[in-house]
Amino acid sequence: xxxxxxxxxxxxxxxxxxxxxxxxxxxxxxxxxxxxxxxxxxxxxxxxxxxxxxxxxxxxxxxxxxxxxxxxxxxxxxxxxxxxxxxxxxxxxxxxxxxxxxxxxxxxxxxxxxxxxxxxxxxxxxxxxxxxxxxxxxxxxxxxxxxxxxxxxxxxxxxxxxxxxxxxxxxxxxxxxxxxxxxxxxxxxxxxxxxxxxxxxxxxxxxxxxxxxxxxxxxxxxxxxxxxxxxxxxxxxxxxxxxxxxxxxxxxxxxxxxxxxxxxxxxxxxxxxxxxxxxxxxx
Numbered sequence: 001x002x003x004x005x006x007x008x009x010x011x012x013x014x015x016x017x018x019x020x021x022x023x024x025x026x027x028x029x030x031x032x033x034x035x036x037x038x039x040x041x042x043x044x045x046x047x048x049x050x051x052x053x054x055x056x057x058x059x060x061x062x063x064x065x066x067x068x069x070x071x072x073x074x075x076x077x078x079x080x081x082x083x084x085x086x087x088x089x090x091x092x093x094x095x096x097x098x099x100x101x102x103x104x105x106x107x108x109x110x111x112x113x114x115x116x117x118x119x120x121x122x123x124x125x126x127x128x129x130x131x132x133x134x135x136x137x138x139x140x141x142x143x144x145x146x147x148x149x150x151x152x153x154x155x156x157x158x159x160x161x162x163x164x165x166x167x168x169x170x171x172x173x174x175x176x177x178x179x180x181x182x183x184x185x186x187x188x189x190x191x192x193x194x195x196x197x198x199x200x201x202x203x204x205x206x207x208x209x210x211x212x213x214x215x216x217x218x219x220x221x222x223x224x225x226x227x228x229x230x231x232x233x234x235x236x237x238x239x240x241x242x243x244x245x246x247x248x249x250x251x252x253x254x255x256x257x258x259x260x261x262x263x264x265x266x267x268x269x270x271x272x273x274x275x276x277x278x279x280x281x282x283x
Contacts, residue, residue: 027095044223044257047213052095054073058071058075061087080208105161106161112207175213175217179221198210222238
């Protein structure tokens with residue numbers, strides 16, 4: 001029998017300290033050993049951003065089944081219309097920061113169009129400080145030490161925004177959790193902006209239109225429910241998250257990924273923290 005990838009452990013995660021809770025959902029860590037070239041679960045399009053720091057050998061990866069490339073020791077995952085496949089090295093390990101909706105911009109002011117559908121290097125985003133943090137994470141001896149290093153890094157880069165600057169992140173959060181009952185007009189009114197102004201500003205700050213964002217949220221939440229077993233079957237998941245029927249979800253799935261749900265929603269995909277439920281923003 002050929003050796004397969006070992007996942008261990010799967011429960012190494014932590015919520016952030018109080019001052020970072022409005023911005024960060026959680027930190028999570030994965031490590032394992034592999035003597036095969038077996039791929040990790042694919043990462044599908046969604047609304048989130050995750051910042052990885054590898055303390056083992058960085059993965060190789062493919063975007064939409066393109067050429068295999070090497071990941072940087074630190075990188076951001078920001079997929080809106082592409083599928084990423086990661087391939088582990090012989091000894092792999094990373095710790096990741098999952099940002100809350102619209103909150104990465106509080107630490108890095110790069111345009112969302114520059115990072116959309118990319119795995120941008122941490123050094124390109126944060127400069128020398130990301131490289132220095134990566135070296136310290138490699139040297140750290142425990143999960144607790146790595147989390148402490150991440151939090152010091154985040155506090156150092158945090159830029160508090162005015163109430164005006166928080167309007168679009170608030171709107172994105174509302175659309176994410178209320179995509180089945182809200183629309184652009186209702187949310188634009190709630191933040192005091194005209195509909196056209198809201199749509200232009202949302203796309204400029206988030207990188208997609210409000211409608212595209214709501215569709216991504218519906219897709220992401222349905223995939224999560226399918227993987228975590230929140231409902232009895234795919235049809236129940238699709239209906240519970242705003243799809244008209246199973247065919248509607250399958251059409252969306254193929255549109256976003258190029259695959260059918262049965263191709264990608266295997267039981268092994270449940271092992272990734274990408275699809276664990278996020279917490280709503282703390283107001």
